[in-house]
Amino acid sequence: MSTTVVSGNVFERSLPAAIHSESLGWYAMMTHSRHENKVHKLLQEKSFECFLPLVSEVRQWKDRKQRVDIPLFSNYLFVRADMKSADRLRILGTPGVLQIVSYGAAPARVPCHEIDTIRAALACTSCKAHPTVMVGQRVKVLNGCLSGVEGRVIRSSRPLTIAINIGSIHQAISVQLDGFEVCAV
Numbered sequence: 477m478s479t480t481v482v483s484g485n486v487f488e489r490s491l492p493a494a495i496h497s498e499s500l501g502w503y504a505m506m507t508h509s510r511h512e513n514k515v516h517k518l519l520q521e522k523s524f525e526c527f528l529p530l531v532s533e534v535r536q537w538k539d540r541k542q543r544v545d546i547p548l549f550s551n552y553l554f555v556r557a558d559m560k561s562a563d564r565l566r567i568l569g570t571p572g573v574l575q576i577v578s579y580g581a582a583p584a585r586v587p588c589h590e591i592d593t594i595r596a597a598l599a600c601t602s603c604k605a606h607p608t609v610m611v612g613q614r615v616k617v618l619n620g621c622l623s624g625v626e627g628r629v630i631r632s633s634r635p636l637t638i639a640i641n642i643g644s645i646h647q648a649i650s651v652q653l654d655g656f657e658v659c660a661v
Contacts, residue, residue: 499558502527502586504577504645511572512547518570524563525556529594531604548598548605549647552577554591559583577645586644593625593640594649603649612639615658622651626661 507515516528529548534541547553551574557563559576564583567573576583597603600621612628615638627638635654642648 499560500556501559502554502556502588502591503559503583504586505553505555505567506574506577507551507553507572508574509551512551512553515570515572516553518572519553519555519567522566522570524567527554527556527591527595529554529598531598531602548594548603548649549642549645550605552645552647554586559585584644586642590642590644593622594642596621596625597640597649597651601651601653603651605647605649614661616661617653618657618659620656622653622656627651 505515505519512528516526519526530545531548532543532545535544555567557567564576567576578584612630614626614628616626617623617638625640627640629636630639630650631637635652636656636658637650637652638658639648639650
C-alpha cells in the first residue's frame with residue numbers, strides 16, 4: 477500500500493499486481509449522496525487504486541465553525557480498473573456505488589491527463605468545483621505547477637480565474653492563477 481499527500485489530504489491506495497497493464501484505465505464512479513468516502517475505502521479494501529479529490533472548507537454550525545474535507549466533485553470518485561474483466565462487477569457490487577459513468581453501454585474512460593490535472597490543481601492552488609464552462613477565451617498556463625494545463629477564462633480581474641474542464645464527468649474546477657502567466661490558445 478502506498479500513501480500520497482495532496483494539499484494536506486492523505487490518499488492511500490492499494491495497487492493491483494497488473495498496474496501497468498494496457499487494459500487498466502481510470503473511470504468515474506457515481507455514488508449515493510455523501511457516500512464518497514465510504515465507497516473510496518471499500519474499493520481500496522478490494523485492492524483498487526482510487527482517487528477521491530478532497531478540498532478543505534470551513535462549515536458553520538450554530539455553535540461553532542469547523543474545517544472539513546469534502547469531495548471536490550459531489551457523488552463522484554475515480555477508480556483505476558479493467559472494465560473488461562470481473563473488476564466491473566466487483567465495483568458495481570460495492571455498497572454505495574450507483575453506476576460507472578458510461579456513454580451508451582461502454583464505461584467512459586477518464587484520460588490520465590485529467591486525473592493528473594486534478595492532482596496538480598489540488599497540490600498547488602485553491603480550487604473548487606465549478607459548472608462546465610462552454611464560452612470564454614481558452615488559455616494555456618505557461619509557468620508554475622500547472623504549466624501546460626489549458627482552461628477557459630471565467631474571471632479576468634486579478635487574480636485571474638480559469639475553469640479546467642474534466643470532460644469525462646461533465647464537471648470543471650476553477651483555479652485562481654495569481655502570479656501565473658497564461659497565453660491564448
